[in-house]
Amino acid sequence: MRGEHRGLGEFLIELGENPGQLRRYRKDRRAALADSGLSPEHQQLLLSGDVKRIQAELQREYPDAKVFLLPGWDDVMSA
Amino acid sequence: MGSLTVVGTGIQLGAQLTPEARVAITEADEVLYVVTDALVALWMERLNPRARSLQDLYAEGVSRRRTYDAMADEIMAAVRRGRDVCAAFYGHPGVFVDPSHVAIRRARAEGYPARMLPAVSAEDCLFADLGVNPGAAGCQSYEATDFLVRRRAVDPSAALVLWQVGIVGRLDLAPEGDRSRLPVLVEYLLEFYPPEHEALLYEAAPYPACDPVIEDVRLADVASAPVGRLATMYVPPSERRRPDAAMLARLGIPETHLR
Numbered sequence A: 001m002r003g004e005h006r007g008l009g010e011f012l013i014e015l016g017e018n019p020g021q022l023r024r025y026r027k028d029r030r031a032a033l034a035d036s037g038l039s040p041e042h043q044q045l046l047l048s049g050d051v052k053r054i055q056a057e058l059q060r061e062y063p064d065a066k067v068f069l070l071p072g073w074d075d076v077m078s079a
Numbered sequence B: 001m002g003s004l005t006v007v008g009t010g011i012q013l014g015a016q017l018t019p020e021a022r023v024a025i026t027e028a029d030e031v032l033y034v035v036t037d038a039l040v041a042l043w044m045e046r047l048n049p050r051a052r053s054l055q056d057l058y059a060e061g062v063s064r065r066r067t068y069d070a071m072a073d074e075i076m077a078a079v080r081r082g083r084d085v086c087a088a089f090y091g092h093p094g095v096f097v098d099p100s101h102v103a104i105r106r107a108r109a110e111g112y113p114a115r116m117l118p119a120v121s122a123e124d125c126l127f128a129d130l131g132v133n134p135g136a137a138g139c140q141s142y143e144a145t146d147f148l149v150r151r152r153a154v155d156p157s158a159a160l161v162l163w164q165v166g167i168v169g170r171l172d173l174a175p176e177g178d179r180s181r182l183p184v185l186v187e188y189l190l191e192f193y194p195p196e197h198e199a200l201l202y203e204a205a206p207y208p209a210c211d212p213v214i215e216d217v218r219l220a221d222v223a224s225a226p227v228g229r230l231a232t233m234y235v236p237p238s239e240r241r242r243p244d245a246a247m248l249a250r251l252g253i254p255e256t257h258l259r
């Protein structure tokens, strides 16, 4: 099902690389996402702006890339 | 002959890389990088297929100092092989990073051209996202462990930025962070601030589509707060410093000119 949609990581890299596209995204997230080619689930996820959930999803997209869970946003150590 | 350019990737993927740093990465014979995020790593390797991570040099139980020496060694080995080397670190490459400075000094000492380019640091993002002007009351910036170990003096009338609070008290790698020494930090801060004084725990967004994570927390409650591994703590001034009348007179500044 994902096959016909664009990858989340690809989209984020493109957004970072293209300041014009980033500006449009910041102005109107919904419109930019509607044109993004991302799956509806990934569009919803990005609308949330929730870093931890986005990183968890990236981890699924790139199962070999361990660093998502390494130094950061998985956050918090249990008390 | 080899050369070294040290660059920062900024904190947020893509948009915070300066045009000059980008060219240093894409045109290097070899890129050695240290980043905190797999997507940034992927992007580095796209910008230059001759890029490789120095992340493996980190190991639990090994002091960060030894790891940093090993990073500088790797960088210098590539320079000595006659390569145009780019070393890329996340944020600003010279801000709260050691191996970048060590490598530059070593390269110059051995006669290689070496230069560091400035970049966007976590503190730069903090000033923007929290709406803080460090010039308004002055700003103290410390590494959290160093702050405690040296009992750094605090001026509560100026802002305070504490780096590496998510691993305070640790000198080695703590991949998941380590909150166990936060009570010591709180105890020390309470020597200077009232317990109800509010600090902000800040994590800048790593990707362009994300929001920063900002937590308000009373100083007394910091030890039980969700302190992320990459969090920076901002403590606003808790008091105002009065201008000194004698100094104003010496400088010829009328008191009415100061807010």
Ligand SMILES: C[S@@+](CC[C@H](N)C(=O)[O-])C[C@H]1O[C@@H](n2cnc3c(N)ncnc32)[C@H](O)[C@@H]1O
Pocket: B011, B089, B090, B091, B092, B093, B094, B095, B096, B097, B120, B121, B122, B123, B162, B163, B164, B165, B166, B202, B203, B204, B205, B206, B229, B230, B231, B232, B233
């Ligand atoms: C080894 S220092 C590297 C700093 C980096 N060179 C810079 O210019 O920001 C790591 C510390 O930077 C700060 N830091 C790094 N990424 C951050 C982020 N996304 N948000 C807030 N602070 C961050 C935290 O205080 C963290 O413990």
